[in-house]
Amino acid sequence: MTVNVLFAAKPARWAEYEAPLRTEIEAAGVAAHIATDIPADQVDYIVYAPNSEVRDFTPFTRAKAVLNLWAGVEAIVNNPTLRLPLCRMVDPALTQGMVEWVTGHILRLHLGMDAHIGAAPGTWNPVAPPLSFDTRVTLLGLGELGAACATALAHLGFQVTGWSRSQKDISGITCLSGTAGLDDALASADYCVLLLPKTPATENTLNARTLALMPRGARILNPGRGPLIDDQALLAALDHGHIDHATLDVFRIEPLPAEHRYWTHPRVTVTPHVASETRAAYSSKTIAENIRRGEAGEPFLHLVDPGAGY
Numbered sequence: 353m354t355v356n357v358l359f360a361a362k363p364a365r366w367a368e369y370e371a372p373l374r375t376e377i378e379a380a381g382v383a384a385h386i387a388t389d390i391p392a393d394q395v396d397y398i399v400y401a402p403n404s405e406v407r408d409f410t411p412f413t414r415a416k417a418v419l420n421l422w423a424g425v426e427a428i429v430n431n432p433t434l435r436l437p438l439c440r441m442v443d444p445a446l447t448q449g450m451v452e453w454v455t456g457h458i459l460r461l462h463l464g465m466d467a468h469i470g471a472a473p474g475t476w477n478p479v480a481p482p483l484s485f486d487t488r489v490t491l492l493g494l495g496e497l498g499a500a501c502a503t504a505l506a507h508l509g510f511q512v513t514g515w516s517r518s519q520k521d522i523s524g525i526t527c528l529s530g531t532a533g534l535d536d537a538l539a540s541a542d543y544c545v546l547l548l549p550k551t552p553a554t555e556n557t558l559n560a561r562t563l564a565l566m567p568r569g570a571r572i573l574n575p576g577r578g579p580l581i582d583d584q585a586l587l588a589a590l591d592h593g594h595i596d597h598a599t600l601d602v603f604r605i606e607p608l609p610a611e612h613r614y615w616t617h618p619r620v621t622v623t624p625h626v627a628s629e630t631r632a633a634y635s636s637k638t639i640a641e642n643i644r645r646g647e648a649g650e651p652f653l654h655l656v657d658p659g660a661g662y
């Protein structure tokens with residue numbers, strides 16, 4: 353039997369996904385009609401990006417799942433019309449991209465690269481950088497992305513602590529959970545990386561109280577979601593120098609408005625939500641595997657828990 357797969361995302365995405373999606377779904381042994389315009393009551397699977405035109409899932413009466421193209425699901429998980437299983441994106445390329453962004457931006461600051469890149473010709477200031485062995489990194493969030501970054505940083509020699517909702521046990525990482533765990537994780541953070549999902553429970557995880565727990569001169573990297581940080585509290589901590597630097601990839605409003613202080617703050621680096629991208633060649637495999645599972649009656653991978661919001 354042929355299954356109908358609706359691709360509900362911006363048209364530019366369809367150009368990227370059409371060929372790899374067809375290849376991977378066929379390779380998974382599923383006969384599929386994949387298109388951007390299938391009548392809702394004939395759709396079996398919805399490949400979905402929250403910036404698509406689909407807002408009301410009620411007409412999708414026979415669909416078996418919504419397969420999100422993005423790792424973050426905050427824009428869809430609370431949609432009251434969504435009663436289907438929702439799967440988020442997990443793929444090795446998404447994880448690798450995040451590992452490279454996080455380690456690259458930490459190493460930039462850790463090694464003081466800017467001082468040499470921006471130095472005037474003739475500047476010879478041989479100050480040795482610190483070693484990773486003597487530097488503490490805290491990851492807030494130990495999921496697919498956080499755990500991979502934590503492990504990569506530990507392999508580079510950093511002292512790594514991670515914090516998550518449920519208690520974890522990851523080789524080489526000090527794993528903490530709960531409110532007291534958050535306070536301890538921040539109190540021992542020379543660098544703090546936010547890789548939490550945006551949920552009501554994670555909003556403003558970094559606020560005036562928690563920022564004050566961090567050692568003076570600590571650095572923050574946020575490739576998670578903008579609302580994880582109270583922006584006014586962070587700007588105040590940067591102004592005072594309590595926080596030495598913030599590297600921010602995600603914001604409450606994107607693109608970051610031109611007048612926002614982050615653009616010009618000397619202690620802030622802005623990157624335009626590029627920490628890690630969903631790439632068609634890799635994410636199509638995840639989508640195809642979930643369609644295969646749905647057809648075989650097997651449990652879907654990477655199911656979102658609507659109660660938890662991620």
Ligand code: NDP
Pocket residue numbers: 423424425446492493494495496497498515516517518519547548549550551553554575576577601602625626627628629662
């Ligand atoms: P996961 O769902 O795999 O991991 C989320 C982690 O956060 C888990 O360890 C989870 O704990 C923890 N967590 C959730 N809620 C809480 C809480 N209330 N208190 C403490 N810990 C909590 O997500 P991913 O690692 O795949 O992705 C993380 C986020 O990264 C995404 O939601 C998205 O917002 C962002 N992202 C950003 C990208 C970019 O380009 N900037 C690209 C891709 C993702 P537990 O393990 O106990 O469930």
